[in-house]
Amino acid sequence: MTETERNSWISKRPNEILIHGPSKLYIDKYLWFDPTEGIISCYTTQSKDTADHFDIFRGVDIIESAGQTGVSACAIMESVKQDKSIDELKKHFRLAFVGMGKARFHGFVKVNETLLNVCKIHQHKFRQMLISSKVYKAPAGMDVAEYFKELRIEKIDQLQVPEGFMLVAEMEDMIGRSVPIGKVYPNP
């Protein structure tokens, strides 16, 4: 995939790639993507996200934000592999975050704070993608999308998170899958 193609993908709005409605979509913008390496996104929490939860973004929603980021990479790769547009893909597949191994939380996120989701791709096979993720909280007032606008790295492990970012959570064995519509998987 060329740099132009990668940039074309990350310039898409998350709701162009994912099927989540506005109240459950936890990505504002994609910041970086490489088909074999990973994907990075950001999200600033809103009052609707922390309502009835003492202005704290729920841990499960931090996981969801990272999961949606990983599923986005899975959707992009499936679109490329099948040579179909994302809209065409959505007619045949449900792009879903279907599983996760371990999660470790190191901090919490309040309303109006910004998350940086750094997802590393470990495997993409049979329409299923295995990723791990680190989630950081950005310093107050920082425009994360602007800061990472010119991010130029080749490997996701080369990402140097600037001073002031705080590691909030780490997740392993996250699984995104393009599930054929109509296929019902048994419960684990």
Place this chain on the structure above:
Amino acid sequence: MTRQDVLNGIVKILQDVKTVDQEALKKVSEDSDFIADLGLPSTELINIIAKAEDEFGLEFEDDDVDALGSKVADTIDLVMRTQQPAK
């Protein structure tokens, strides 16, 4: 390669999978269900199929894996079908 060879290969793969019930694996047959009988998470099934590609030196199609059931016999069928493509 016979169906028994494939079953033996699958057992070999499953012996290294932590989530598999190793006691149940001793009694595995073609009728066994990876998920219901062996305790394999459904998301792990894809990894088993990927390992089966390596074990048997084959390459499966995404569509075939989409259509795969969770019985051991379904995976054996897939291996047998893939090693002898329809003419």
